[in-house]
Amino acid sequence: MTQSHANEMDFVLLPSKEVFVKPGKLFIEGRVRDDVRDDLDNEDIVEMKELLEKHFSSGDFTFELLEDILAHDRTADLRLGSHLEGVKEILKSLKVVEYLGPNAEHTTHSSTSARIEVQVYELYDDPRTFEEDSDIPQAEITPMPHARFDGVWDELVFAADIKGDLIWMMTNILRFSLRFSDNVGSDVNPLILLHGPPGTGKTSLCQGLAQKIAIRLRSQYDNTMLIQINTSTLLSKYYSESAKQVDEIFTKIARMCQEEPHTFTCVLIDEVESIASSREFSTDGGESHDSLRATNALLTGLDKTKNYPNLIFLCTSNMFDTLDDAFLDRCGLKREVTAPSLGSQYEILRRRLQKLIDRRVIRAEVELPPYKDAKTCALLDLASVGARLLNIAEQINSSPHISGRSLTQLPERAVLQYLREEECDLNMALKFIERLVRPAQTSQEGKPEGNKVEGKGTEIEIRGKKRSFKLVFEEDLDIELLENCIEAARKKPSLES
Ligand SMILES: Nc1ncnc2c1ncn2[C@@H]1O[C@H](COP(=O)(O)OP(=O)(O)OP(=O)(O)O)[C@@H](O)[C@H]1O
Numbered sequence: 325m326t327q328s329h330a331n332e333m334d335f336v337l338l339p340s341k342e343v344f345v346k347p348g349k350l351f352i353e354g355r356v357r358d359d360v361r362d363d364l365d366n367e368d369i370v371e372m373k374e375l376l377e378k379h380f381s382s383g384d385f386t387f388e389l390l391e392d393i394l395a396h397d398r399t400a401d402l403r404l405g406s407h408l409e410g411v412k413e414i415l416k417s418l419k420v421v422e423y424l425g426p427n428a429e430h431t432t433h434s435s436t437s438a439r440i441e442v443q444v445y446e447l448y449d450d451p452r453t454f455e456e457d458s459d460i461p462q463a464e465i466t467p468m469p470h471a472r473f474d475g476v477w478d479e480l481v482f483a484a485d486i487k488g489d490l491i492w493m494m495t496n497i498l499r500f501s502l503r504f505s506d507n508v509g510s511d512v513n514p515l516i517l518l519h520g521p522p523g524t525g526k527t528s529l530c531q532g533l534a535q536k537i538a539i540r541l542r543s544q545y546d547n548t549m550l551i552q553i554n555t556s557t558l559l560s561k562y563y564s565e566s567a568k569q570v571d572e573i574f575t576k577i578a579r580m581c582q583e584e585p586h587t588f589t590c591v592l593i594d595e596v597e598s599i600a601s602s603r604e605f606s607t608d609g610g611e612s613h614d615s616l617r618a619t620n621a622l623l624t625g626l627d628k629t630k631n632y633p634n635l636i637f638l639c640t641s642n643m644f645d646t647l648d649d650a651f652l653d654r655c656g657l658k659r660e661v662t663a664p665s666l667g668s669q670y671e672i673l674r675r676r677l678q679k680l681i682d683r684r685v686i687r688a689e690v691e692l693p694p695y696k697d698a699k700t701c702a703l704l705d706l707a708s709v710g711a712r713l714l715n716i717a718e719q720i721n722s723s724p725h726i727s728g729r730s731l732t733q734l735p736e737r738a739v740l741q742y743l744r745e746e747e748c749d750l751n752m753a754l755k756f757i758e759r760l761v762r763p764a765q766t767s768q769e770g771k772p773e774g775n776k777v778e779g780k781g782t783e784i785e786i787r788g789k790k791r792s793f794k795l796v797f798e799e800d801l802d803i804e805l806l807e808n809c810i811e812a813a814r815k816k817p818s819l820e821s
Pocket residue numbers: 479480481482520521522523524525526527528529640641642664668672727728729730732
């Protein structure tokens with residue numbers, strides 16, 4: 325439903341007077357500066373959007389996906405020219421976020437072959453969400469796009485193009501929903517189900533998608549709301565009356581969509597298995613009777629709200645096998661989210677480390693290379709940052725199962741656990757992470773691990789199968805040299821025991 329028909333800027337007049345429709349579409353998001361947000365009205369926002377779309381569409385500009393056009397003065401000047409000052413007065417960033425169309429595997433796209441759609445948006449940053457005092461006390465309601473979810477989408481890394489598929493699905497649902505009236509509804513429920521093991525990013529994907537929807541729909545709807553229903557809380561809080569609660573929530577959502585047609589609503593039902601468990605396995609026990617009724621209420625609720633063009637459901641579950649068939653039949657898209665692959669694990673680590681570098685927790689003089697470059701680094705120099713990070717990712721990858729959740733926490737946890745000095749440089753941070761992922765690897769047993777202790781000299785730890793030792797030296801020693809000496813001595817047969 326993003327512009328259902330092309331506008332005049334979508335066409336290029338060729339010399340032969342043939343009209344050529346640009347095959348791709350490039351999405352650019354302009355975030356309004358927080359300090360001018362309250363001074364702007366809707367007209368200013370629309371004006372800025374139209375100015376940027378017209379400017380970019382009428383020239384020959386090349387854009388790199390994920391770049392922020394305003395980040396560097398020189399490139400910003402090249403792209404925006406005389407508009408730069410005016411744009412900077414209003415916008416904090418201008419990011420090239422998505423490309424839909426042919427050659428989607430390319431990261432560079434030009435305004436001569438892609439239509440440009442700019443969305444200008446303000447971020448809500450009120451930390452409060454409406455709960456107890458709202459119409460739907462069983463849920464958390466957040467006005468979107470919200471600062472809480474800023475960057476969530478960009479931080480998620482997956483091997484398969486799940487983000488691209490979700491964007492397409494969302495674009496299609498939104499586009500077609502407007503073409504159906506209340507009487508002639510779509511056959512498919514606007515419902516996306518993400519399922520997979522814990523900590524693989526399902527909830528974050530839904531929140532990131534809701535943020536995307538809010539930004540994308542900025543010019544079509546006055547507001548977007550995210551209603552988050554945590555079903556396990558719902559069940560524990562309203563014990564034995566979950567069916568009634570589910571029914572009530574859906575009735576209120578339906579009323580909201582009807583009474584406020586200019587508000588778009590994303591409903592996130594986390595851990596949906598609590599209210600969508602298979603009725604086949606329900607027994608006559610009181611509690612399961614309640615869960616059976618809750619599943620019925622959910623199905624009825626989904627049918628009741630199916631044809632509202634301003635509503636979409638996003639559900640997550642890590643118990644796919646227990647879900648009711650009738651619920652699964654109502655999912656417009658079912659997508660499995662799996663544990664991250666080696667490449668994704670590397671990228672997650674790299675981005676988290678980069679975040680710590682950006683926040684000056686870690687000092688770094690070198691760049692952290694992306695995964696494909698790290699593989700080359702590993703061939704050329706095993707001590708390089710890329711090779712070491714790749715080695716860490718490989719160690720994690722060979723351990724039984726590590727979720728995206730534990731991976732994202734790893735760099736920070738390592739620094740918190742092992743840092744004993746005022747400052748932490750990249751070399752130290754990598755050492756700490758290596759140390760944290762090492763205990764699971766038996767091949768590392770006996771390898772000495774050194775650490776400088778502020779004001780106390782140097783510590784060396786040697787982990788064995790049964791026992792670990794710690795040598796404490798009063799002076800500050802060269803840790804690497806000491807580790808190498810101990811390692812060499814350990815490998816001598818007479819010292820092995
Ligand atoms: N593939 C990934 N890329 C980057 N970060 C990830 C990834 N998977 C998980 N994370 C991070 O892990 C944390 C937990 O993710 P999230 O809560 O979305 O997982 P989940 O699949 O909903 O887990 P659960 O099934 O336990 O509810 C988040 O901070 C998220 O950013």
